[in-house]
Amino acid sequence: MRFRVEVTGGAVGAAALAMLFTVTIPVDSAAADKSNPGSEPARISAATWTPTTTLNNGPIRECYAAGCAEVWRPGPGETVRWSHYAYNSSGNRWYYVQYVVGNGTPHTFYGWIYCGNVTASC
DSSP: OOOOOOOOTTOOOHHHHHHHHOOOOOOOOHHHHHHOTTOOGGGOOOSOOEEEEBOSSOOEESSSSTTSOEEEOOOTTOEEEEEEEEEOTTSOEEEEEEEEEOSSSOEEEEEEEEGGGBSSOO
């Protein structure tokens, strides 16, 4: 969508100019990053990423429920790092994890993994 502004007689108020050139940047909420399944991975900044090991082929998912889309499926014995966890509506604990894969050009995946699929406690 294009907007056209005509300036006549050189008179545009300071408030009008400020409205045209104001950029709004969302403020990150600690609560949103801790339990919001839709948190944007690029904005996640954990104080600590704690390593844990995958027990099986359990997938990393987009949200903390078994019906959510799969992000990546690490193999058994892989190291993933978790920053926090949440409980879903069924009362199951899910960890928000970071998984780095790749040789030479690493790729980092973020998502949720069920506690029964890692060595971290349930």
